[in-house]
Amino acid sequence: xxxxxxxxxxxxxxxxxxxxxxxxxxxxxxxxxxxxxxxxxxxxxxxxxxxxxxxxxxxxxxxxxxxxxxxxxxxxxxxxxxxxxxxxxxxxxxxxxxxxxxxxxxxxxxxxxxxxxxxxxxxxxxxxxxxxxxxxxxxxxxxxxxxxxxxxxxxxxxxxxxxxxxxxxxxxxx
Numbered sequence: 485x486x487x488x489x490x491x492x493x494x495x496x497x498x499x500x501x502x503x504x505x506x507x508x509x510x511x512x513x514x515x516x517x518x519x520x521x522x523x524x525x526x527x528x529x530x531x532x533x534x535x536x537x538x539x540x541x542x543x544x545x546x547x548x549x550x551x552x553x554x555x556x557x558x559x560x561x562x563x564x565x566x567x568x569x570x571x572x573x574x575x576x577x578x579x580x581x582x583x584x585x586x587x588x589x590x591x592x593x594x595x596x597x598x599x600x601x602x603x604x605x606x607x608x609x610x611x612x613x614x615x616x617x618x619x620x621x622x623x624x625x626x627x628x629x630x631x632x633x634x635x636x637x638x639x640x641x642x643x644x645x646x647x648x649x650x651x652x653x654x655x656x657x658x
Contacts, residue, residue, distance in 0.1 A: 487555030487583035488653060490563045491627055493620055495598035496588035497637055497645065498563035504646035506561040509653075514554070515563045519547040541571060548574050552581055566619070569626050578630050584653050587631035588645070591638050592617055632656075 488505065490498040499515050506513035517528055520543045524531055531540045544565050551562045568574050578585055590598075596613045628634070633652050637645050 486559060487552060487581065488559075488561045488649070489552070489555075489578060489583050489585045490561070490588055490649075491569050491578075491585060491630060492566065492588035493590060493595060493623060493627075494566045494616065495595040496566075496590040497598075497642055498566075498588055500642040501588060501637070501645045501649070502561050502563035504642045505649055508646055508650050509559070509561065511559040511561055513561045513563070514551045516544060516547040516551055516568060517563075517565045519551065520544055520565075523547070541567065544568050545571050545574055549577060552577055552583070555583060556581070566623065569630055570623060575626060575630060584656065585630050585632050586649050586652070587627045587634040589627075589634055589636050592620070594638050 488509070490502050490505075492498055499517070502513050502515060520531070520540070521528055524543060526534075528540065531543065544567070548562075548564050548568050548571075551560070551564075554560060555562060564574070569578060592613065595616050633649070633656075635645055635648055635652070640648075
């Protein structure tokens with residue numbers, strides 16, 4: 485297995501599923517949002533507030549490209565932030581690499597329950613349901629374009645989603 489990249493909207497469970505999947509596959513897990521926060525020394529919400537979205541997106545691009553570069557050296561599961569695939573450089577890199585790219589698809593209803601008031605998700609802090617739907621209208625075509633597989637997460641615990649992805653990846657490698 486080379487890289488296995490999880491993409492999808494906020495609240496799809498990329499981090500939770502990614503950790504489960506990495507454990508199943510016995511490989512390292514990297515979360516690019518966590519990388520950005522660690523490198524900046526502060527939470528993403530604070531980066532958005534103090535530096536703006538453009539600064540965050542630049543940090544995010546660097547983190548994703550670094551993670552994908554590391555994935556060429558060893559097998560990894562990488563969860564990328566929901567907006568990262570919208571960056572043309574990130575999208576091109578994802579499309580050019582021999583990685584499995586799995587789109588974690590989630591319904592608006594479940595995403596709204598998971599997001600709550602959006603306190604930890606800067607782009608969803610005002611009217612989270614409406615903004616989430618607008619984000620998905622813009623992002624879904626890119627997610628679908630980049631994905632080598634799509635997995636619906638509604639009604640499934642993270643362990644089941646991870647097992648489903650592992651089966652998909654193993655089937656494609658044989």
